[in-house]
Amino acid sequence: MTGEEKILVIIPAYNEEERIVPVICDVKKYLPESDIMVINDGSADRTSRVSQKAGAKVIDLPFNLGYGAALQTGYKYASVNNYQYVLQLDADGQHDPSFLPQVLANLKETDNDVVIGSRFIAEEKYPGSPLRMLGINLFRGLVSFFTQHKITDPTSGYQGLKIKVVKFYCHDFFPTDYPDADVILILHKVGFKVKEIPVVMHSRAGGRSLHSGLSPFYYVFKMMLSLFVNLLRRVPDYNK
8 A cells, every 4th residue: 555545534433332343344344445444432341442343443542531531542643643534433333335346436536535425315215303404404595605605404414524624623723522514614615625425325223323412402503503613713724
């Protein structure tokens, strides 16, 4: 593998010992040329052990820092270790790894800087709950309006990034909890090119969702506030 071909797949995970092994195995199957890095976000179960046994590298965070902080840990690892492409997907089996080659090919063959896997332009319909779909539709409309570019799935964590975006994400503006619609707005303001491609996402098979309990209400409030703050803030300098 040459330096220009170094690929890292980041899988943030919190208490996913029952679901993460098939995800790792499928990543190895569909993208065998990549390295796999699980960011174990302070799990209380055997997520770290089963991930290593399945063949992934693991970074263990000392306690639960949040989804965004786990992702940024992976970005910093990729930046320091000279990866050229970073792909990310969730550990719970919702993101179908069979689409990783398409995400990577789009990054390599086009001038797109970020490729987002959208569940809403795929042929298979996503079985989302009414409450979740309400939030997605709200932020879909806001992001599309502010960027003047149609975004169908602003909350998708199934993404591919070129290294210049990865390095940009290593700065302190990156959210530690929910990096979703607000980050797409920042990317637009800076001038990165974002493209959606169709992917299939499945329902979560057990466990505790990131958006369970009162989390959806906090998420909506936080994301609305973050969107409008980022509309007003100075554009971050990604060359620093």
